[in-house]
Amino acid sequence: MAELLDLPEVLIIQPPPPFTSFESDFTQKFNILRAWESPLPLDQFLTTHAQSVQALLCHVFTLVNADLLRQLPALKLVVSVSTGANHVDKAECRRRGIAVTNAGNAYSEDIADMAVGLFIDVNRRISAADWYVRRGLWSSKGDYPLGSKIGGKRVGIVGLGNIGYEVAKRLEGFRCKISYNSRSERPSLSYPFYSNVCELAANSDALIICCALTDQTRHMINKEVLSALGKDGVVVNIGRGAVIDEKELVECLVNGEIRGAGLDVFENEPHIPKELVAMDNVVLSPHKAPHTLESYKRGSEVMIANLEAFFSNKPLVTPVMD
Numbered sequence: 331m332a333e334l335l336d337l338p339e340v341l342i343i344q345p346p347p348p349f350t351s352f353e354s355d356f357t358q359k360f361n362i363l364r365a366w367e368s369p370l371p372l373d374q375f376l377t378t379h380a381q382s383v384q385a386l387l388c389h390v391f392t393l394v395n396a397d398l399l400r401q402l403p404a405l406k407l408v409v410s411v412s413t414g415a416n417h418v419d420k421a422e423c424r425r426r427g428i429a430v431t432n433a434g435n436a437y438s439e440d441i442a443d444m445a446v447g448l449f450i451d452v453n454r455r456i457s458a459a460d461w462y463v464r465r466g467l468w469s470s471k472g473d474y475p476l477g478s479k480i481g482g483k484r485v486g487i488v489g490l491g492n493i494g495y496e497v498a499k500r501l502e503g504f505r506c507k508i509s510y511n512s513r514s515e516r517p518s519l520s521y522p523f524y525s526n527v528c529e530l531a532a533n534s535d536a537l538i539i540c541c542a543l544t545d546q547t548r549h550m551i552n553k554e555v556l557s558a559l560g561k562d563g564v565v566v567n568i569g570r571g572a573v574i575d576e577k578e579l580v581e582c583l584v585n586g587e588i589r590g591a592g593l594d595v596f597e598n599e600p601h602i603p604k605e606l607v608a609m610d611n612v613v614l615s616p617h618k619a620p621h622t623l624e625s626y627k628r629g630s631e632v633m634i635a636n637l638e639a640f641f642s643n644k645p646l647v648t649p650v651m652d
């Protein structure tokens with residue numbers, strides 16, 4: 331095996347997610363600079379390696395902004411472990427000639443599974459019924475209130491990229507009627523396209539949010555959209571928390587203006603409004619949609635492939651395109 335100093339350097343600022351094969355796969359191929367383990371303050375650690383570090387591996391909690399990039403003048407590649415890259419200042423990277431990659435499709439199927447799971451849970455009230463049974467209320471108060479049928483529901487998908495399409499394919503098995511809103515129409519698909527998300531909501535029983543967070547999508551799901559969805563409507567979000575105006579969502583749920591929500595992401599993670607925690611028509615998940623043993627393995631493979639391509643001067647595997 332090559333000596334450690336002969337391996338390409340890759341900087342990681344914060345502890346990476348628990349990849350199943352991080353130690354065995356990454357450390358055999360790269361000299362990992364673990365900033366979080368250094369006794370030096372971060373600024374001093376970065377200064378020490380500023381002239382040599384060409385690649386940065388980061389997750390969503392590492393803010394790759396102009397201040398950080400100024401401290402890394404030799405940097406040429408940012409590898410995001412997530413599908414979304416809104417924690418990376420892509421415009422600044424482009425200005426500095428720094429390439430950005432993401433996880434591509436590594437997590438798409440697992441995230442789609444979670445979206446459908448939340449959709450079923452909210453409608454059939456599985457988590458709430460579990461709570462009811464565990465507290466002995468079935469014997470003392472009788473049968474639990476009815477849930478709502480899944481089959482035949484009109485489901486509007488916001489963001490029909492890789493994840494949204496996987497969600498659509500799964501829901502077709504429930505005979506759901508799929509329509510969508512996205513940055514552009516996909517003529518190869520037969521699903522009805524709505525350029526206006528409010529019109530999509532008005533013609534849906536549920537909205538499943540699968541889009542990335544951008545300046546255009548921030549708070550896109552607002553009071554107007556939720557009102558259009560209506561009092562029998564359900565919202566599922568496995569995209570980014572701030573795509574929904576969380577304050578308006580809470581208000582609509584409290585006032586019964588929509589029927590329920592399944593949320594894997596939130597505006598100010600890990601802080602969640604107490605009103606959401608108190609509601610039995612809301613299913614909460616701690617941003618775990620992409621996280622399975624299998625997806626971590628696949629994600630590791632994609633990141634390693636991007637790093638190997640970069641250090642071999644070959645085309646990147648999953649470059650981020652704006």
